[in-house]
Amino acid sequence: MSIIKAGHSEGWERSDFPILCETCLGPNPYVRMMKSEFDKECKICTRPFTVFRWRPGSDARYKKTEICQTCSKVKNVCQTCLLDLEFGLPVQVRDTVSDNGSYIPQSDINREWFLEQTERALANGTLQLGHTQMDMKQQNQLARVARPAPYYPRNKAHVCSFFQKGTCTRGDNCPYRHEKVEENDLSKQNIKDRYHGVNDPVAKKILGRVGAGNLTPPEDTEIKTLWVGGVIDKLILEDDLRTAFSPHGEIKDIRMVPQSNCAFVTYTTREAAELAASKLYMNLMVKDTVLKLSWGKSQVDKPKKQNQQTGQQQANNTTALFPPNPSVVKPYYSAMDPSQFGAKRDR
Numbered sequence: 001m002s003i004i005k006a007g008h009s010e011g012w013e014r015s016d017f018p019i020l021c022e023t024c025l026g027p028n029p030y031v032r033m034m035k036s037e038f039d040k041e042c043k044i045c046t047r048p049f050t051v052f053r054w055r056p057g058s059d060a061r062y063k064k065t066e067i068c069q070t071c072s073k074v075k076n077v078c079q080t081c082l083l084d085l086e087f088g089l090p091v092q093v094r095d096t097v098s099d100n101g102s103y104i105p106q107s108d109i110n111r112e113w114f115l116e117q118t119e120r121a122l123a124n125g126t127l128q129l130g131h132t133q134m135d136m137k138q139q140n141q142l143a144r145v146a147r148p149a150p151y152y153p154r155n156k157a158h159v160c161s162f163f164q165k166g167t168c169t170r171g172d173n174c175p176y177r178h179e180k181v182e183e184n185d186l187s188k189q190n191i192k193d194r195y196h197g198v199n200d201p202v203a204k205k206i207l208g209r210v211g212a213g214n215l216t217p218p219e220d221t222e223i224k225t226l227w228v229g230g231v232i233d234k235l236i237l238e239d240d241l242r243t244a245f246s247p248h249g250e251i252k253d254i255r256m257v258p259q260s261n262c263a264f265v266t267y268t269t270r271e272a273a274e275l276a277a278s279k280l281y282m283n284l285m286v287k288d289t290v291l292k293l294s295w296g297k298s299q300v301d302k303p304k305k306q307n308q309q310t311g312q313q314q315a316n317n318t319t320a321l322f323p324p325n326p327s328v329v330k331p332y333y334s335a336m337d338p339s340q341f342g343a344k345r346d347r
Helices: 069-075 091-098 108-124 136-145 161-165 191-196 201-210 238-248 270-280 301-321
Strands: 003-005 013-015 033-041 048-054 225-229 251-257 262-267 292-295
Touching: 013 069, 069 108, 091 136, 091 191, 091 201, 225 270, 238 251, 238 262, 238 270, 262 270, 270 292
Parallel strands: 013 048
Antiparallel strands: 003 013, 033 048, 225 262, 225 292, 251 262
């Protein structure tokens, strides 16, 4: 992957292929791209660069690169979605966990000087960025927060603005999604803030979910079960989970759910479950696989729901066996019995 500067313009980029994450490329291994040299300005450094456009799926929208490759390499992010290439997380989440982000000047003069120095380091192979200096513990923390697989629904078509107003007349032929969307903090994102890792609502949501550093025990003290996510079938066995969880207390039961790639570990006491949650949360790895940990849900309402369903089913069966008396009594003849159709009569 090479970057070629235009001979007539200092700093302009000409590239042969974009720097993209797997989600933006889409599930199809064969992607047809449109290439346009110096078509747009980079939304970070404002320098013209080569823009690529493609469609990552039959039901997806057309996507294009938003920033140049130099800015992409400085932060190690995708040129389109601006998420980290290794973990698929916002820059603010990665820099908060690693505490060693790459600072880029905001002013025009300082930014130009910084990018020139970065390009020289890229050419000499001496570039050392902050995101490459994370230790193993920080990488494990990011891996637990990240998605285990590419999230292709992110490439879906935009929502139809006419449908939002109730004036779209194209129906099924409309290339946009017909869905009602409510505006919130997540719908107000600034590309520069996301790139520099500040005021990112998506990052705040993720950090708010895992920022406490431990799992809050549920109020129901009868819950003694921990949910384990990322359990790959035929790779992580029940004995492997028992080895990881048994040092924190006596285990009552381990239930594997291969179709959902998860498992449920139940302790005999609530104290053992709380100890395991505090020790293993954000620090659980089995066979070089990072696993997620959470508390199980309460099962108090489940028997009630099952009893209601059983009662309703019994009522339906009773109705089928003994139908209600009709308002008008109809006469019944032996010829109306289906079991007697075609039967031989005794003479």
